[in-house]
Amino acid sequence: MTEDLRALLRAELNNERPPPLGDVVGAALREGRRVQRRRRRVMSVAAGCVGVLVVVLAGGVAAYSEPRRSISAADSVVAASPAATSVPVPLGHAAQKAAASPGSVPVSPTAPTTLAPGRTLAIHSGVERAAGAREKATTGAMLHLLTQLLPAGQLSNAAVSAADDRYVQLYLDRGDGPGMVRLVVGQLPAEDTRPPRGGTATVSIEHVPGNCLQDTVAVSRWPDGTAVQLDVASCLAGDGRTNPPGRPVLSADEAARIAADPRWGVTMDADLVKAGNARFGRVPVFDS
Amino acid sequence: MTDDEQFAEFAHAHAERLRTTAFMLCRDWHLAQDLTQSALTKLFLSWRRAVQADNLMAYAQKILLRVFLDHRRRRSSSESTTAVMHEPAYRESPELRLTMLDALAHLPERDRAIVVLRYFEDYSVDRVADVLELPVSVVKSQTRRSLAKLRELLAEDQLALFAG
Structure with a gap:
């Protein structure tokens, strides 16, 4: 039967008139190299952050004599470096929240800085409690978590990327008109044994001139290679040629706080995945 | 031979077969071409791991299948029924x-x-x-x-x- 079935399929295929194959290999090579360049860019940003992390740790030692206190996981800021200042960057209600951090790791509230052109922060994200099971992250779970982390406002246009896994989009209107954010989660390759996740994310904030889709980019990275990039756009999703105007709906600090949330990862809490899939299991796809 | 050259050699040799498999799955030559290109892109990105596989063609087919199923899932999620078939x-x-x-x-x-x-x-x-x-x-x-x-x-x- 197998042979007959195969022969029948082959006979029918022989009657087909396929178009020329074209340069699929060349196109795949070009696209692959483009993705590689993008990954390398993220990695170089992350590598720069490692240097900053060393400085931050040294600063932590220097500040060791100060009384320690726990700082809220999502909001606590260890270091900021906008312009050679050691004043902590306020993120939301960082100063007010001194509740127990999920990571329960006391963190020094101040730290030294760098003179990087963008800004690099070491944010104590805390360690997500490993109480529940974890599952492979889905775009539904990412959208669900993103809606929880974004400030209050009207949410719309939830979508997932046609090209990449774990790449989602949302519009947020805080009363001034809609703006778009896009978030991608990945894991940088490990050269050796992958270290534990750790409780501190190194977050870089950059502005990309001339790219409205990435007006502000916050990239957070954890020691285990988990990387989260949040793009705050100054335009809305386009049709492949143009992008209608929008407005950046998050400040750099808000973007950093969202990107550094400990719940992001290539695996996420099973309940979050379940709820996300139920809520965002069927959403449109964006291309540009 | 560099990784890129190895990949290109493999891809040139097997792209047609991958496209045929893709066509049998989707019955659309143009979509089959797109799926093949996406699968080859993913294969290129994981080339160093792929060459360690026992059967490289099976590895490529596996990627193609995933690309196809993922495409269908995304397409069905963005489409709505407008008329009775x-x-x-x-x-x-x-x-x-x-x-x-x-x-x-x-x-x-x-x-x-x-x-x-x-x-x-x-x-x-x-x-x-x-x-x-x-x-x-x-x-x-x-x-x-x-x-x-x-x-x-x-x-x-x-x-x-x-x-x-």
Whole structure:
């Protein structure tokens, strides 16, 4: 039967008139190299952050004599470096929240800085409690978590990327008109044994001139290679040629706080995945 | 030879076959071309891991299958039904014979992939289970159901093929 079935399929295929194959290999090579360049860019940003992390740790030692206190996981800021200042960057209600951090790791509230052109922060994200099971992250779970982390406002246009896994989009209107954010989660390759996740994310904030889709980019990275990039756009999703105007709906600090949330990862809490899939299991796809 | 050159050599040698598999899954040559290109891009990105696989072509097919299933999932998530689908013409006019490829298109995506891998690519049940990341028992049961569905769809003169 197998042979007959195969022969029948082959006979029918022989009657087909396929178009020329074209340069699929060349196109795949070009696209692959483009993705590689993008990954390398993220990695170089992350590598720069490692240097900053060393400085931050040294600063932590220097500040060791100060009384320690726990700082809220999502909001606590260890270091900021906008312009050679050691004043902590306020993120939301960082100063007010001194509740127990999920990571329960006391963190020094101040730290030294760098003179990087963008800004690099070491944010104590805390360690997500490993109480529940974890599952492979889905775009539904990412959208669900993103809606929880974004400030209050009207949410719309939830979508997932046609090209990449774990790449989602949302519009947020805080009363001034809609703006778009896009978030991608990945894991940088490990050269050796992958270290534990750790409780501190190194977050870089950059502005990309001339790219409205990435007006502000916050990239957070954890020691285990988990990387989260949040793009705050100054335009809305386009049709492949143009992008209608929008407005950046998050400040750099808000973007950093969202990107550094400990719940992001290539695996996420099973309940979050379940709820996300139920809520965002069927959403449109964006291309540009 | 560099990694890029190795990849290009493999891709040039197997792109046509991958596109044929993709066509049998989606019945659209242009979409098959897109799926092939996406699969080759992903293969390029994981080339160093891919070359360590026992069977590089099977590895590429696995990527293609995932690209196809992912595409279908995303497309179905962004589409809505706008009209009632008419019954195929062959039901109203029995003289119009449904081809095997037409019949395959009536199977759910995953079942179609099982049939293509089992009966066109000649994969073993175990390998199909591995490629599609399904239990062997599911591959077996779905194969039986798919063949029964194909029997139901195909014209009498083709049913003899399933007699074995």
